[in-house]
Amino acid sequence: MSVATLFDLSGRRALITGASRGLGLGCAELLAQAGADVVLTGRTQKDLDVAVANIGGKARGEICDVTDAAQVKKLIASLPDIHILVNNAGTNIPEPFVEVSEDHYDSIFNINVRAVFFTAQAVAAKMIAGKIKGSIINMSSQMGHVGSPNRSVYCASKHAVEGLTKAMAVELAPHGIRVNTVAPTFIETPMTKPMLDKPEFKSFVLERIPLGHMGEIKDVAAAVLYLAAPASALVTGTSLKVDGGWTAQ
Numbered sequence: 001m002s003v004a005t006l007f008d009l010s011g012r013r014a015l016i017t018g019a020s021r022g023l024g025l026g027c028a029e030l031l032a033q034a035g036a037d038v039v040l041t042g043r044t045q046k047d048l049d050v051a052v053a054n055i056g057g058k059a060r061g062e063i064c065d066v067t068d069a070a071q072v073k074k075l076i077a078s079l080p081d082i083h084i085l086v087n088n089a090g091t092n093i094p095e096p097f098v099e100v101s102e103d104h105y106d107s108i109f110n111i112n113v114r115a116v117f118f119t120a121q122a123v124a125a126k127m128i129a130g131k132i133k134g135s136i137i138n139m140s141s142q143m144g145h146v147g148s149p150n151r152s153v154y155c156a157s158k159h160a161v162e163g164l165t166k167a168m169a170v171e172l173a174p175h176g177i178r179v180n181t182v183a184p185t186f187i188e189t190p191m192t193k194p195m196l197d198k199p200e201f202k203s204f205v206l207e208r209i210p211l212g213h214m215g216e217i218k219d220v221a222a223a224v225l226y227l228a229a230p231a232s233a234l235v236t237g238t239s240l241k242v243d244g245g246w247t248a249q
Contacts, residue, residue, distance in 0.1 A: 005230065006229060006230055006231035007034055007225065007226075007229045007230075007231055008034065008035055008229070008230070009031060009034040009035045009036035009084070009228060009229060010035035010036075011035070012035070012036045012037070012083035012084060012228075013036065013037045013038075013039065013079070013080060013081060013082050013083055013084070014028070014031045014036045014037070014038045014039070014082075014083065014084035014085070014086060014228065015038075015039045015041070015076070015079070015082050015084070015085050015086070015123065016028045016031070016038060016039070016040055016041070016085075016086040016088055017041045017064075017066050017086065017087055017088050017089040017115075017119060018041065018042065018066070018088045018089030018090065019038075019040035019041060019042060019051065019086075019088060020040060020042030020043075020044060020047035020048045020050075020051050020061070021042075021047055021051065021189075021190055022189035022190050022191060022217070023088055023139065023184070023187065023189055023217055023220050023221070024040070024042075024086070024088040024089070025040070025051050025054075025217075026217035026218060026220065026221040027086050027088060027220070027221045027224045027225075028040050028051070028055060028059065028086075029054070029055055029221070030218070030221040030222065030224070030225050031084065031086075031221075031224070031225060031228060032055050032056070032058040032059055034225055034228075034229065035058075036058065036083075036084065036228075037058050037059075037060075038055065038058055038059045038060075039059075039060055039061075039062060039079060039082075040052060040055075040059060040060070040061045040062070041061075041062050041063070041064040041066065041075070041089070042061065042063065042064070043063065043064075043065055045061075045063055048061030048062075048063065049061065062075055066089045066111065066115040066119055067110045067111055067114065067115050069114075069115075069118040069122075072115070072118060072119050072122055073118075073122045076119075076122045076123055076126055077122075077126075079126075081126070081130050081132055082123055082126055082127065082132070082134065083127075083132055083134045083135070084134060084135050084136075084137070084228045085119070085120060085123040085134070085135075085136045085137065086137045086139065086224055086228070087115075087116045087119055087120055087136065087137065087138045087139060088139045089111060089115060089116075090111055090112050090139060091107065091108055091111045091112065091191070092108065092151070092154045092191065093107065093108060093153070093154075094150045094151055094154070094195065095150055096149075096150055097150075097152040100152060100153055104153065105153050108153045108154060108157050109153070109156075109157055109160075112154070112157035112158065112160075112161065113157050113160045113161060113164070116138055116161055116164070117164060120136055120138065120164075120168065120179075123136065124136065124168070124172055124175075124177060127175065127177050128172075128175050128177070132176075132177075133175075133176030133177065133178075134176075134177050134178070135177070135178045135179075135180075135227060135228050135232075136168065136172075136177065136178070136179045136180075137179075137180055137181070137182060137224055137227050137228060138161050138164070138165050138179070138180070138181045138182075139161075139181070139182055139184075140158050140161045140162055140165070140181035140182065140183040140239060141154070141158040141183055141184060142183050142184065142185050142241060142243040142246050142247050143155045143158045144158030144159050144161055144162040144181065144183055144239070145159075145162070145183060145239070145241070145247045146246070146247055158183075161181060162181060162183075162239060165179050165180065165181045165237065165239070166237050169236040169237030169238075170237060173236060173237075178227075178232070178233075178235065178236040179236055179237065180227045180232075180235060180236060180237065180238050180239065180240060181238075181239040181240070182220060182223045182224055182227065182239075182240050182242060183239045183240065183241045183242065183243065183247075184215055184219070184220045184223075184241075184242045184243065185205075185209060185214065185215055185242065185243035185244050185246050186205045186214050186215070187214065187215045187216065187217060187219070187220060188214060188216075189217065196214070208246050208249070209243070209244035209245060209246050210244060210245035210246075210248065210249070211244035211245055212244075213244065214244075215242055215243075215244065219242050220242055223240045223242050226240070227240060
């Protein structure tokens with residue numbers, strides 16, 4: 001047993017959705033550094049090209065709209081064996097509960113729940129067919145464990161991801177497939193930056209994190225690496241909270 005062995009992903013292939021920037025890109029970079037071949041999906045060719053160039057030889061980019069299940073299945077079928085899935089693509093539209101429109105509700109659930117479900121389904125089927133003992137990591141949130149103002153739909157979607165993950169973990173365990181979530185607190189990414197640029201909102205966030213600071217992309221990527229690696233061989237059906245203590249209160 002050694003650190004190098006426990007975190008070695010050589011010979012494994014990881015598919016990371018929503019990976020052209022932000023958390024997804026950070027996860028792809030770290031998994032590649034651990035030896036994995038990484039496949040990044042995104043919707044913008046230019047962003048994907050830059051991301052793949054930064055990672056280097058172990059990376060390839062694929063344009064894919066994860067809300068289109070047929071497109072996702074086609075991509076997964078075209079790939080060699082997949083050992084790791086990081087279901088990272090997600091969105092949020094913060095607004096008061098009484099103002100949520102059907103369009104906004106559908107938009108959030110289509111990406112945060114439906115896309116996660118059918119991407120994981122297609123990858124799990126491929127893993128089972130190939131007798132691969134893989135790792136599926138669904139990107140959740142601390143909001144999958146608590147509630148918060150102006151995040152009714154987001155919280156509902158991430159609670160759904162947590163429930164889905166537990167069910168998947170139990171059902172896929174006989175195949176040697178592990179399923180977990182990573183649940184971060186607020187991390188400054190392109191999606192969260194407009195909110196965190198508002199002083200009053202940033203104060204609201206920091207007051208609720210006992211460690212007193214927000215997370216960085218590397219904090220989330222490190223959690224994903226752990227759940228992808230042999231180090232977590234007995235870990236399934238759980239949520240690794242990277243929240244500075246937010247949900248401990």
